[in-house]
Amino acid sequence: MAKLSHIRNFAIIAHIDHGKSTLADRLIQLTGGLSPREMKDQVLDSMDIERERGITIKAQTVRLRYESETGELYILNLIDTPGHVDFGYEVSRSLAACEGSLLIVDASQGVEAQTLANVYKALENDHEILPVLNKVDLPAAEPERIKTQIEDVIGIDASSALMISAKTGLGVENVLEAIIKTLPCPQGEISAPLKALLIDSWYDLYLGVVVLVRVFDGRLTKGMRVRMLGADVAYDIERVGFFTPKLVDAEVLSSGEIGFLIAAIKEVAAARVGDTITEDKRACAVPLAGFKPVQSVVFCGLFPIDTGDFESVRVALGKLRLNDASFNYEMETSAALGFGFRCGFLGLLHLEIIQERLTREFNLDLIVTSPSVVYELVLTDGREIILHNPADMPERTEIREVLEPWIRASLMTSNEYLGAILKLCQARRGIQVSLSCVGSRTILSYDFPLNEIVFDFYDRLKSASKGYASFDYDFTGYRPCDLACMQILVNGEPVDALAMLVHRSQAEVRGRFICETLKELIPRHLFKVPIQAAIGGKVIARETVAALRKDVTAKCYGGDITRKRKLLEKQKAGKKKMRQFGKVDIPQEAFLAVVKMGGE
Amino acid sequence: MTVELRGNFGIYVHWPFCASKCPYCDFNSHVRHKEVDQFRYAAALIRELDYYAVRTSGSGRRLESIFFGGGTPSLMDPRVVSKILEAISCHWSIDENVEITLEANPTSSDSLRFAGYRSAGVNRLSLGVQSLRDATLRTLGRQHDAAEALRSMELARLVFPRLSFDLIYTHPDQGEDEWREELSLALSLAADHLSLYQLTIEPGTAFYSLERSGRLVMPLEERGRTLFDLTQDLCLAAGLPAYEISNHARPGSESRHNLIYWRYGDYIGVGAGAHGRFFEKSVRYAASAFRLPETWLSMVEKNGIGLEQDVPLSPAESGAEFLLMGLRLVEGIDLDRYRRLSGTNLNPERIASLEALGFITRHKDGRLAVTVEGRAVLNRLIVELID
Ligand SMILES: Nc1nc2c(ncn2[C@@H]2O[C@H](COP(=O)(O)OP(=O)(O)O)[C@@H](O)[C@H]2O)c(=O)[nH]1
Ligand SMILES: C[S@@+](CC[C@H](N)C(=O)[O-])C[C@H]1O[C@@H](n2cnc3c(N)ncnc32)[C@H](O)[C@@H]1O
Ligand code: SF4
Numbered sequence: 001m002a003k004l005s006h007i008r009n010f011a012i013i014a015h016i017d018h019g020k021s022t023l024a025d026r027l028i029q030l031t032g033g034l035s036p037r038e039m040k041d042q043v044l045d046s047m048d049i050e051r052e053r054g055i056t057i058k059a060q061t062v063r064l065r066y067e068s069e070t071g072e073l074y075i076l077n078l079i080d081t082p083g084h085v086d087f088g089y090e091v092s093r094s095l096a097a098c099e100g101s102l103l104i105v106d107a108s109q110g111v112e113a114q115t116l117a118n119v120y121k122a123l124e125n126d127h128e129i130l131p132v133l134n135k136v137d138l139p140a141a142e143p144e145r146i147k148t149q150i151e152d153v154i155g156i157d158a159s160s161a162l163m164i165s166a167k168t169g170l171g172v173e174n175v176l177e178a179i180i181k182t183l184p185c186p187q188g189e190i191s192a193p194l195k196a197l198l199i200d201s202w203y204d205l206y207l208g209v210v211v212l213v214r215v216f217d218g219r220l221t222k223g224m225r226v227r228m229l230g231a232d233v234a235y236d237i238e239r240v241g242f243f244t245p246k247l248v249d250a251e252v253l254s255s256g257e258i259g260f261l262i263a264a265i266k267e268v269a270a271a272r273v274g275d276t277i278t279e280d281k282r283a284c285a286v287p288l289a290g291f292k293p294v295q296s297v298v299f300c301g302l303f304p305i306d307t308g309d310f311e312s313v314r315v316a317l318g319k320l321r322l323n324d325a326s327f328n329y330e331m332e333t334s335a336a337l338g339f340g341f342r343c344g345f346l347g348l349l350h351l352e353i354i355q356e357r358l359t360r361e362f363n364l365d366l367i368v369t370s371p372s373v374v375y376e377l378v379l380t381d382g383r384e385i386i387l388h389n390p391a392d393m394p395e396r397t398e399i400r401e402v403l404e405p406w407i408r409a410s411l412m413t414s415n416e417y418l419g420a421i422l423k424l425c426q427a428r429r430g431i432q433v434s435l436s437c438v439g440s441r442t443i444l445s446y447d448f449p450l451n452e453i454v455f456d457f458y459d460r461l462k463s464a465s466k467g468y469a470s471f472d473y474d475f476t477g478y479r480p481c482d483l484a485c486m487q488i489l490v491n492g493e494p495v496d497a498l499a500m501l502v503h504r505s506q507a508e509v510r511g512r513f514i515c516e517t518l519k520e521l522i523p524r525h526l527f528k529v530p531i532q533a534a535i536g537g538k539v540i541a542r543e544t545v546a547a548l549r550k551d552v553t554a555k556c557y558g559g560d561i562t563r564k565r566k567l568l569e570k571q572k573a574g575k576k577k578m579r580q581f582g583k584v585d586i587p588q589e590a591f592l593a594v595v596k597m598g599g600e
Numbered sequence: 601m602t603v604e605l606r607g608n609f610g611i612y613v614h615w616p617f618c619a620s621k622c623p624y625c626d627f628n629s630h631v632r633h634k635e636v637d638q639f640r641y642a643a644a645l646i647r648e649l650d651y652y653a654v655r656t657s658g659s660g661r662r663l664e665s666i667f668f669g670g671g672t673p674s675l676m677d678p679r680v681v682s683k684i685l686e687a688i689s690c691h692w693s694i695d696e697n698v699e700i701t702l703e704a705n706p707t708s709s710d711s712l713r714f715a716g717y718r719s720a721g722v723n724r725l726s727l728g729v730q731s732l733r734d735a736t737l738r739t740l741g742r743q744h745d746a747a748e749a750l751r752s753m754e755l756a757r758l759v760f761p762r763l764s765f766d767l768i769y770t771h772p773d774q775g776e777d778e779w780r781e782e783l784s785l786a787l788s789l790a791a792d793h794l795s796l797y798q799l800t801i802e803p804g805t806a807f808y809s810l811e812r813s814g815r816l817v818m819p820l821e822e823r824g825r826t827l828f829d830l831t832q833d834l835c836l837a838a839g840l841p842a843y844e845i846s847n848h849a850r851p852g853s854e855s856r857h858n859l860i861y862w863r864y865g866d867y868i869g870v871g872a873g874a875h876g877r878f879f880e881k882s883v884r885y886a887a888s889a890f891r892l893p894e895t896w897l898s899m900v901e902k903n904g905i906g907l908e909q910d911v912p913l914s915p916a917e918s919g920a921e922f923l924l925m926g927l928r929l930v931e932g933i934d935l936d937r938y939r940r941l942s943g944t945n946l947n948p949e950r951i952a953s954l955e956a957l958g959f960i961t962r963h964k965d966g967r968l969a970v971t972v973e974g975r976a977v978l979n980r981l982i983v984e985l986i987d
Contacts, residue, residue: 548977548980551980554799555800559861567979
C-alpha cells in the first residue's frame with residue numbers, strides 16, 4: 001500500500017496524432033508494465049470507431065510503478081479520457097479522478113483544437129498542467145516558438161516544458177520524474193469511511209461488468225459489501241485490482257488509488273458514471289459532488305430496412321447496451337415502418353456511433369428517423385405530455401402551449417475567435433449571461449434552446465474557432481416555443497421517418513434544405529418523384545427527382561448471359577438496401593443525411 | 601422430350617484474334633504478333649464440337665444457325681471455316697434453312713476471301729462498319745476509312761444472300777443532325793439487317809481510362825435518349841423496324857442466330873471464351889470456356905474441351921436470364937414459359953403498375969412485351985419486375 005505522497009494520478013491531453021499513444025506506450029515500457037514481446041503498438045485506444053473518429057469513448061487506465069532518482073517507489077495512474085462534448089460528463093468524471101494533466105504538444109505542429117478545449121476542462125478541475133513538447137527529433141520542430149504559443153494561446157507557464165521524443169525515447173525518463181515533482185499528490189483520509197468515485201464501467205466478455213474507481217477516502221477491499229449511493233444498490237466485491245495494462249488482482253485499493261472492482265453486477269447500466277461508492281455498513285456522510293443520472297438528450301427511431309431483421313436489431317441493441325449504459329431503447333411500432341425501436345442518446349455523435357456500430361459490427365441496415373429533443377406539451381384539456389416523436393404530435397387545436405428545453409452553456413475560447421463565436425451564438429438564439437476575460441482567454445456563459453445546440457453546434461463551434469474553444473452545458477429548464485410538425489412527402493405520400501419537429505420560424509429554410517438534400521440522395525426512378533415539405537397540409541418547399549431516361553445495355557455479348565445476370569443481381573442487392581415508401585425506394589443514406597442536418 | 605428441347609438450336613464459333621484492338625472493345629479479342637497456327641486452332645474447335653455432339657445427342661435437335669463471331673472471324677482461312685462446317689454437319693442434322701453467319705471486319709475483307717467463305721457454306725455476313733464518317737472511324741480507333749467500309753459492303757452484297765452491318769453511335773460530340781445524316785445514309789445502303797449499338801464504356805478498355813481521366817466525355821443521358829429515339833423512328837420509317845434493342849431488320853430477315861439467344865433457346869459455344877446454354881436431361885446448363893486463347897488451346901488439347909465453367913442453372917437463374925433476354929425483343933415473352941422455367945409467376949401488381957406507366961404492354965396473343973418507352977430503360981424495368 002502506497003502512501004498518498006507516493007501516488008500521482010494524471011490524464012494525458014493531446015490533439016490527435018501529437019503522440020499520446022506513443023508516449024503512453026513508452027511510459028508503460030519504461031516502467032516494465034509489459035515485456036517488449038507483449039507490447040503491441042498503442043495499447044490504449046481499442047475500438048475501431050474510436051480510432052477512426054479520433055475520440056475515446058471509454059476511459060482507460062494504466063498503473064505504472066516508478067522508482068524515482070532518489071530511489072523511492074511511486075505509483076503513477078495514467079487515465080485516458082474521452083474527447084467529445086457528447087461525452088462531456090464522462091470526461092469531467094475522468095478528470096475529477098486526477099490531480100494533474102500532461103499536455104502533449106507536437107513541437108512541429110503547435111497547439112491545436114482539441115488540446116485547448118481539454119486543457120480548459122482540466123483547468124476547471126483544478127489540475128496542475130505539465131506541458132510536454134513531443135517530436136523534438138523532427139527537423140521541423142520549433143520548441144521555442146511552440147512554448148511561446150502555449151503561453152499566448154493557453155495562458156499557462158511553459159518555461160519549464162519538457163522536450164521529448166516519444167518515438168526515439170529521448171527525454172521520456174524526465175517525464176516520469178517531472179510527474180512526481182510537479183504534479184500534486186492526492187488528498188484523502190485513509191481511516192475515514194470509504195468514498196470512491198465511479199469513473200467508468202464496461203462489459204467484459206469474461207469478467208462481466210468491470211468498474212473503474214478512484215478511491216478518495218478509506219479502503220476498498222475484496223469481500224467488502226459496498227453501496228452505490230446514487231443507484232442505491234449494494235454489492236459484495238469479488239475482486240479488486242488495477243491494470244498495468246494487464247489486469248492485476250490486489251487485496252485492497254486505498255485512499256488516493258485508482259483501480260477496478262468486480263462484483264455481481266448484471267449490466268453497466270447498474271454502475272453509473274459519477275456515482276459514489278461507499279461501504280454498506282459504514283457509509284460516508286456526503287456523496288461526491290457532481291453525480292448526474294444519465295439523461296438522454298436526443299431521441300430517434302431505429303427501424304430495420306428489412307423488416308425481417310427486427311429480432312436481430314433487438315439482440316444487437318441488447319449487446320451494445322451491455323457496454324454502454326448511456327443510451328436507452330424501447331420498442332416502437334409505426335404504421336409505415338413496422339417494428340423498430342425508439343432510442344435516446346447523449347447527443348448526435350453518440351447516436352451516430354451506435355448506428356455505425358449496428359451497421360458495421362452487426363451488419364444491419366437501418367432507417368434512422370429524424371432526431372428530436374424532448375418537448376413538453378400542455379394540452380387544452382390541461383394534461384401535460386412529453387413529446388420527442390413527431391408521430392405523437394397532437395392536433396394544433398388540442399395544444400395550449402409547447403415548451404422546449406433550455407441549457408446554460410459555458411464556453412471558453414482564445415480571444416481572437418470571440419467575434420465568430422458570438423455571431424454563432426446569436427444565430428442559435430443564444431442569450432448572453434456573462435462574458436469575462438482572463439488573459440488571452442474569454443469565458444462566456446450563454447443560454448440556448450437545447451434544440452439549437454444538440455445537433456451540430458459543436459462542429460460549428462469548432463470551425464468558427466478553428467477548434468480553439470471548449471464547450472459544456474447543463475440543463476436549466478423549459479420555456480415556451482412555437483413548434484410545428486413538418487411532414488416530408490415523397491411522391492405525394494408522407495414519409496413518417498422523415499417527419500420532424502421544427503420551430504415555425506425556421507420551417508421554411510429547413511424544409512427547403514431537406515428537399516434539396518433528398519433530391520440528391522433518392523435515386524432516379526422510372527417516373528419523376530416530387531419531394532415536398534409541408535406543415536399541416538401546406539407545402540412550404542418542393543423539389544423533383546427527374547425520371548430515369550436511359551438505362552439499357554446496348555450490346556449483346558454473344559451468348560454471355562451470365563454477365564447480364566450478375567449485373568441484375570447486383571442491382572437487386574442495391575435495391576434491398578433501400579426501403580420502399582409508396583412506389584419510391586429510399587436509401588439508408590437519405591435518412592442518415594436528414595439526421596446529420598437535424599440542427600441546420 | 602421436354603417442350604424446351606424442341607426449341608431452336610444454334611452453334612457459336614468464337615475466333616479470338618484481331619489485327620488490332622479497338623479502344624472501346626471488351627470482347628474476347630486478342631492481338632498476336634506471331635502468326636496464329638490456324639489449323640491447330642481448327643483441330644481444337646473440332647474436338648470441342650465432338651465433345652458437345654455427345655452431350656447434345658439423341659435430343660432430336662435440328663440445327664438452325666451457325667455463327668462465326670469474334671474477335672475477327674474474317675481473319676480465318678476459308679479452309680478452316682469449311683473444315684468446321686463439315687465437322688458440324690457430321691454431328692447434327694441441319695435445317696434446310698440454316699443461317700450461317702460470319703462477322704467480318706472491313707480491314708480484312710477481299711473478294712477471294714468472301715468467295716471462299718461463301719463456298720464453304722456461309723450465307724450471311726455481318727460487317728463491322730461502325731461508322732460511315734472518317735472522323736468517327738478515327739475516334740473509334742478503326743483501321744479502315746468509310747470508303748473501305750463501303751467497298752466491303754458492295755463486295756459482300758455480290759457474294760452473300762444476306763448482309764448486315766454494325767454501327768456505333770452516341771459517341772462524344774455526336775450531334776443529332778450528324779447522326780440523322782449518317783443513319784439515313786446507312787439505311788439507304790442497308791440490305792436486310794442493321795445492328796445499331798450505342799457506345800458503352802466498358803471497364804478495362806482504353807476508352808474507360810480516357811473517360812476516368814476526363815479526356816473522353818460521354819454524351820449526357822438525355823442526348824443518349826434523343827439519339828436512341830431518333831434511331832427507332834428513322835429505322836421504322838425506312839422499313840427496318842427494331843425487333844430488338846439494337847437490332848433492326850426487314851420483317852422476316854431477323855438474325856435467326858441472335859433470336860436463339862433472345863428467345864433463350866439452346867446453343868453451344870466453341871472456342872476461347874465462348875458461352876453456351878442448353879438442356880441436358882431437363883437440366884439447363886451454363887457453360888463458358890477459358891478466355892485466353894493459349895490457355896483454351898492447351899486445355900482442349902489435353903482434355904478435349906476448354907470449359908472453365910459448366911454449371912446447372914437454378915430455376916430462379918433461368919427465369920431471370922429468360923426475362924433479361926426475352927424482354928429485349930419487341931415480340932416479348934410467353935409468361936407460361938417463364939413459369940415453367942422459373943417455377944414462379946411474375947408479380948401481377950408490378951406488371952400492372954409498369955403497364956400503367958406505359959413501359960410494358962400485353963400483346964393480343966397474351967405475350968408480355970416492353971414498349972418503345974420501356975426499351976430505353978430496360979435494365980431498370982427488369983429489376984422492378986422481379987424481386
Ligand atoms: N518523429 C516522431 N514521431 C512521433 C513521435 N511520437 C509519435 N510519433 C508519431 O506520430 C504519429 C501519431 O502518434 P500517436 O501516438 O498515434 O498519436 P495520438 O493520436 O496522440 O495517440 C505516429 O505515426 C507516431 O509514430 C516523436 O516523438 N517523433
Ligand atoms: C465482336 S464485334 C464484331 C465485328 C468485328 N470484330 C469488327 O469490329 O469489325 C461486335 C460489334 O459490337 C459492337 N461493339 C463492340 N464494342 C462496343 C462498345 N463498347 N459499345 C458499343 N458497341 C460495341 C461493334 O459494333 C462490333 O461490330
Ligand atoms: S471491335 Fe471487333 S475488331 Fe475491334 S477489337 Fe473488338 S472484336 Fe476486334
